[in-house]
Amino acid sequence: xxxxxxxxxxxxxxxxxxxxxxxxxxxxxxxxxxxxxxxxxxxxxxxxxxxxxxxxxxxxxxxxxxxxxxxxxxxxxxxxxxxxxxxxxxxxxxxxxxxxxxxxxxxxxxxxxxxxxxxxxxxxxxxxxxxxxxxxxxxxxxxxxxxxxxxxxxxxxxxxxxxxxxxxxxxxxxxxxxxxxxxxxxxxxxxxxxxxxxxxxxxxxxxxxxxxxxxxxxxxxxxxxxxxxxxxxxxxxxxxxxxxxxxxxxxxxxxxxxxxxxxxxxxxxxxxxxxxxxxxxxxxxxxxxxxxxxxxxxxxxxxxxxxxxxxxxxxxxxxxxxxxxxxxxxxxxxxxxxxxxxxxxxxxxxxxxxxxxxxxxxxxxxxxxxxxxxxxxxxxxxxxxxxxxx
Numbered sequence: 001x002x003x004x005x006x007x008x009x010x011x012x013x014x015x016x017x018x019x020x021x022x023x024x025x026x027x028x029x030x031x032x033x034x035x036x037x038x039x040x041x042x043x044x045x046x047x048x049x050x051x052x053x054x055x056x057x058x059x060x061x062x063x064x065x066x067x068x069x070x071x072x073x074x075x076x077x078x079x080x081x082x083x084x085x086x087x088x089x090x091x092x093x094x095x096x097x098x099x100x101x102x103x104x105x106x107x108x109x110x111x112x113x114x115x116x117x118x119x120x121x122x123x124x125x126x127x128x129x130x131x132x133x134x135x136x137x138x139x140x141x142x143x144x145x146x147x148x149x150x151x152x153x154x155x156x157x158x159x160x161x162x163x164x165x166x167x168x169x170x171x172x173x174x175x176x177x178x179x180x181x182x183x184x185x186x187x188x189x190x191x192x193x194x195x196x197x198x199x200x201x202x203x204x205x206x207x208x209x210x211x212x213x214x215x216x217x218x219x220x221x222x223x224x225x226x227x228x229x230x231x232x233x234x235x236x237x238x239x240x241x242x243x244x245x246x247x248x249x250x251x252x253x254x255x256x257x258x259x260x261x262x263x264x265x266x267x268x269x270x271x272x273x274x275x276x277x278x279x280x281x282x283x284x285x286x287x288x289x290x291x292x293x294x295x296x297x298x299x300x301x302x303x304x305x306x307x308x309x310x311x312x313x314x315x316x317x318x319x320x321x322x323x324x325x326x327x328x329x330x331x332x333x334x335x336x337x338x339x340x341x342x343x344x345x346x347x348x349x350x351x352x353x354x355x356x357x358x359x360x361x362x363x364x365x366x367x368x369x370x371x372x373x374x375x376x377x378x379x380x381x382x383x384x385x386x387x388x389x390x
Contacts, residue, residue, distance in 0.1 A: 012263035013147030073188030172210030271323025
């Protein structure tokens with residue numbers, strides 16, 4: 001019998017296994033894929049704060065980011081550039097593998113090619129039933145950490161982690177850069193309704209091109225890729241497109257008897273960008289502390305584990321709520337209104353103010369600067385609203 005079984009060997013699962021194994025608990029990680037880090041679903045942009053806080057191995061770092069160019073539906077642009085790097089692009093497959101290696105070094109065990117089919121909790125243990133390389137088997141533990149991502153059957157079986165809002169959808173593929181020198185972010189209803197598109201060069205390791213959208217993103221991404229090819233900034237090499245659902249807010253409850261849910265499965269994502277690595281690690285940090293406490297006390301009831309949800313919502317809840325407000329404002333804008341914002345940004349110090357925002361905790365500062373700049377622009381000395389160039 002294990003102290004903890006972790007389901008899923010993504011960043012949050014490997015981090016939970018590493019930290020619990022470092023506390024001398026017996027940990028087993030079950031991963032359905034044959035390799036840790038495959039398939040790759042996300043772009044892998046991390047703020048430098050996350051890299052320092054969670055002892056992340058720099059061997060997976062590819063490119064440091066200090067600037068980005070924003071592109072409107074009709075091609076207006078403005079550039080946001082900081083004095084120093086604020087984020088890093090990581091090789092996501094390598095990133096996950098290095099976290100897994102750290103967990104192994106700490107004493108955790110891994111079983112790959114093992115698909116969990118059911119979790120049953122009881123008075124004495126949680127029983128995890130799985131299919132491991134075609135053979136049905138089961139494992140017992142005092143506690144289970146579910147780190148399986150947003151598209152998950154296990155939490156549904158347990159009656160946990162219900163979505164608070166419909167998900168959005170992300171798609172990405174790897175292309176070859178042809179002169180693209182910095183990150184580009186494209187917005188507009190035609191480009192990515194309810195979301196945005198991106199192109200991220202990664203220091204010779206290809207260019208990540210993707211988008212998130214309210215509707216199925218595959219045709220939107222294909223059209224976006226064609227537009228970049230026509231500009232001559234990328235070359236598509238026939239890479240496979242990876243798609244996934246992305247939660248739009250907390251998925252609650254994120255705990256139950258003998259169970260904690262972390263990462264995307266718990267909706268621990270940024271509401272503005274849908275980035276999940278850092279917020280997932282922050283939530284998992286609280287999960288590890290809660291697991292350590294209940295393992296010491298021997299009380300695995302839902303009541304004892306409820307401190308986890310209170311803790312991660314206290315840490316992330318306000319930023320997520322404010323982010324949802326910003327996302328609603330963005331989604332309500334027409335392409336003409338987006339063009340008006342770009343017109344304003346090109347003529348004010350909005351880009352400079354944006355460069356000063358914290359990479360991971362930006363919503364309150366963003367609301368303030370947008371309100372101040374918009375109010376000033378709409379209240380000129382002559383009382384006339386500026387014309388919008390289209």
